[in-house]
Amino acid sequence: MPKIKLLPQNTLVDVSEDKDLYSELKEKGIHINSTCGGCASCAKCIITVVEGEENLNEIPFEEKQLLGNVFHITKERLACQVKASGPATIDISMHEQTKSKPVIKRRKKEDVSKMIEERKEKRKERPKKLGGGRKPKAFDFREDKES
Numbered sequence: 001m002p003k004i005k006l007l008p009q010n011t012l013v014d015v016s017e018d019k020d021l022y023s024e025l026k027e028k029g030i031h032i033n034s035t036c037g038g039c040a041s042c043a044k045c046i047i048t049v050v051e052g053e054e055n056l057n058e059i060p061f062e063e064k065q066l067l068g069n070v071f072h073i074t075k076e077r078l079a080c081q082v083k084a085s086g087p088a089t090i091d092i093s094m095h096e097q098t099k100s101k102p103v104i105k106r107r108k109k110e111d112v113s114k115m116i117e118e119r120k121e122k123r124k125e126r127p128k129k130l131g132g133g134r135k136p137k138a139f140d141f142r143e144d145k146e147s
Ligand code: FES
Pocket: 022, 033, 034, 035, 036, 037, 038, 039, 040, 041, 042, 043, 044, 045, 078, 079, 080, 081
């Protein structure tokens, strides 16, 4: 398994030779921007190759259509089209998630059922309301009613 060094985190990641880098990093929980999901049409998954470009696959036609034939100048490739056969170093600093963006965390099903049970127990502990829920009648002050 080839090892890919990710910058600026400076971490090593093992990737398989037959899978593209975008899906490999996504599986490992590393964020790479994309709107097309890895089918080479959005050009948002651009990464910069720092070292080991000889260990990456050749640039396919779809990638050349999006980025042009300027890899020798920019050293940029589409992560969804890159397959590594040896060690390489890539820069993914442009894919860092902004901290202002809210992260939506969903609760696990077990946690939700636990919360529901806790609420039920709390409800049992509460004193029951008296009065049957009826509205009290207004007091009548008229004197003629007494006689
Ligand atoms: S993920 Fe859209 S072009 Fe690579």
